[in-house]
Amino acid sequence: MTGRPFRPVRRRKQSSERVVGVPAPLWLPASCALGLIVLPVLGLFARVDPAGLPALLTSPAALSALELSLRTAVTATLLSVLLGAPLAVVLARARFPGTRLVRGAVLLPLVLPPVVGGLALLYLLGRTGPVGSLLDERFGLTIPYTTTAVVLAQTFVAMPFLVMGLEGALRAAGTEYERIAATLGAGPWLTFRRVTLPMLLPALGSSLVLTFARALGEFGATITFAGSLRGTTRTLPLAVYTEAQADVDAAVAMSLLLVGVALLVILVARPGGVQGRG
Template structure:
């Protein structure tokens, strides 16, 4: 028997419809007769491959750097942790285009880091595939950090304390105790970071531009096609929606288990 108060069902249904109905509208608008040719065009396949490739690279970077950051936030007693955490969460509330501008000003040819890189080594980061990965990492990192930090806090420190009393070093405890305990949260955060990277638009187009085969990811292609090829834009949008639904289902299934 449901314990949900009856008066909540109507607003809950309306909230669900607010999200679901536009997706249904997108499906209805798809040109099924040309769908396959639209999603297998050279531009579409190039953008899809680039999105998958950069999304995976972004996920790896989030794991390598966001994972340790989540452990520090959840387990350390550093002063100023609330401030550090608020900075980590900034990309969740900032418009992505602002993130793209900050990266451009930092890593561009006149930036404090990009300038010396270009002057001394001839390295240019903006408007390259590397720029796509950095832009996606900027916006996706908080998803992994928040998910993993939440898992760490939920798990508590009792198992780690037992391991310490048995003589395990901090590294051994992390490898043999902490990571296995929070593995579902780590996987969920990684998948969410990958999904966010796939859908990134604002920071990417600002910092990396839109060069086919180099920086034009699937969201950028959809935006460009919406100007003069609406059928192609709708078809590629549906592909992105399907990928996102699969990613969310996988993540939520793991969370429920």
């Protein structure tokens, strides 16, 4: 995620003698790890009933959930860039007391179970919450049960990926170029536009993929904060869960839609992005 390939420190010394191999004891746990990731997805495919699949994939419930999921996840990703990228720059470059504390706070959604995040959002922005009641009284706005609530929940859980990715890249790049730009007479804004921003671009790709993927898969915060209603708040993960209560085949079909979108994002949209090569 730092935008640089990992380089072992002793590489040069050893390469003169022999090629660095993978230690034998790593192979077994490594293949276990791969199996743990790949096998369940294959199991999902094995559960598919091919005859009924096309109808289930194109059912109104599935299509409306897919459309809602794509719309909200894209919006949440854009919102994360608009708000999270500036936060990353501030965290990497600004010097103020409590930077560490702020960085810790940004990590909070990654550590918190999403359901807790959903409850937190509900108690802040719900009708009875301090901000929610204000919005309700002054402007007649209610956020829970709306698509806005879905986007907020997704942004809450996904934005840290963007902030951490970009901040890591900025710190790894160092401030040298920016200092040189400053000595050449560039102001902070010009330096930001012409030096900092271009340095961020490679890391932006990988961070975007992670942010979008996290937003797309969001479940706990959404169902707690936004509820679940077809076309308004029932995104694909929520629809999978609801369908699984009654019709497992429909749930499996919707899961395949999610797997499909995820593979598309990983393989087609940004081949090198996930490896941090941009």
